Amino acid sequence: MNIRKFIPEDAVFCFKTRANPFIQKFSSELSSQAIAAGVNAYMPDDYIRMAEEMEFFILEKNEKSIAFFTIKKINKTTAEIPLVYIDLDCLGSGIGKTCLQYVEKWILSNWREVKELVVDTIIPEYNGGFYIKAGFVPTGETTCNFPDMSLKALRLTKKLNADGIVTGKMTK
Numbered sequence: 001m002n003i004r005k006f007i008p009e010d011a012v013f014c015f016k017t018r019a020n021p022f023i024q025k026f027s028s029e030l031s032s033q034a035i036a037a038g039v040n041a042y043m044p045d046d047y048i049r050m051a052e053e054m055e056f057f058i059l060e061k062n063e064k065s066i067a068f069f070t071i072k073k074i075n076k077t078t079a080e081i082p083l084v085y086i087d088l089d090c091l092g093s094g095i096g097k098t099c100l101q102y103v104e105k106w107i108l109s110n111w112r113e114v115k116e117l118v119v120d121t122i123i124p125e126y127n128g129g130f131y132i133k134a135g136f137v138p139t140g141e142t143t144c145n146f147p148d149m150s151l152k153a154l155r156l157t158k159k160l161n162a163d164g165i166v167t168g169k170m171t172k
């Protein structure tokens with residue numbers, strides 16, 4: 001597996017990889033209007049703009065893109081994972097977990113002041129268990145504002161453990 005930075009040629013892959021689960025997986029939790037609003041929220045060009053505003057990564061396996069995820073700082077000590085999407089053909093094989101582990105390591109190496117990681121989900125019944133398994137805890141309701149519609153979301157939070165950082169301090 002290889003994780004690399006987003007390039008503009010990835011935009012259509014990201015659009016399809018996010019649209020597919022909205023269409024195929026989220027219908028038990030979202031109305032058809034909410035699904036349409038969710039899919040329409042980001043067109044391929046929006047991903048290109050997004051990559052200028054946040055950290056944006058593509059995960060490849062055997063030279064094929066199979067997942068993408070983004071990381072954004074929302075205040076001095078808090079980072080958010082705005083998007084993490086896996087190709088539906090690759091679900092359940094540890095790719096999501098690999099993405100979250102990469103996010104945490106990346107933050108520990110690049111944003112040492114960040115102490116907590118949050119994710120907002122509009123489909124907590126579908127994917128809440130995934131985040132809880134990864135050590136996140138539900139911390140309250142929030143709102144996800146798509147251009148066509150605002151949706152209720154659940155915020156999950158994980159305190160980041162800085163033990164992995166090499167501080168240079170000697171242990172006795």
Ligand SMILES: CC(C)(COP(=O)(O)OP(=O)(O)OC[C@H]1O[C@@H](n2cnc3c(N)ncnc32)[C@H](O)[C@@H]1OP(=O)(O)O)[C@@H](O)C(=O)NCCC(=O)NCCS
Pocket residue numbers: 021083084085086087090091092093094095096097098120121122126127128129130133134
């Ligand atoms: C949610 C999603 C990212 C999970 O990715 P994945 O690659 O299927 O998950 P993994 O295989 O890495 O699973 C990691 C662990 O979480 C568990 N898990 C995965 N999905 C779960 C779920 N819905 N409920 C409970 N546990 C779950 C797995 O059993 C695994 O446990 P283990 O470490 O004991 O083996 C993926 O289903 C996805 O892309 N869904 C569509 C888009 C989406 O929901 N994105 C998030 C938008 S907020």
